[in-house]
Amino acid sequence: MAASTGTVLQGTVLLVAYTLGLGLPFLLIAAVYDRAPRIMAPLVRHGRAVSLVGGLLVAFIGVAMLFDWLALLPRYFNFNTAI
Numbered sequence: 868m869a870a871s872t873g874t875v876l877q878g879t880v881l882l883v884a885y886t887l888g889l890g891l892p893f894l895l896i897a898a899v900y901d902r903a904p905r906i907m908a909p910l911v912r913h914g915r916a917v918s919l920v921g922g923l924l925v926a927f928i929g930v931a932m933l934f935d936w937l938a939l940l941p942r943y944f945n946f947n948t949a950i
Contacts (some may be wrong), residue, residue, distance in 0.1 A: 872878045910917050931937050933934065942947075 872881060
């Protein structure tokens with residue numbers, strides 16, 4: 868996409884935005900890594916419930932993909948793709 872833009876500046880802006888979007892989460896994780904046990908303590912206390920909810924969510928998404936229910940989402944939610 869960046870290679871097919873109108874100008875070099877537009878391509879550069881797209882590549883910088885992509886790089887920040889890809890790299891910023893890793894930098895944030897690295898910045899708070901030493902505080903992770905304290906931040907994760909509530910999840911560890913309720914680990915079984917968190918695991919159960921996560922598993923049910925994954926199973927629901929799998930069933931929704933199987934029966935093509937994800938195609939119904941735009942009826943209920945507004946997805947704007949404008950940049």
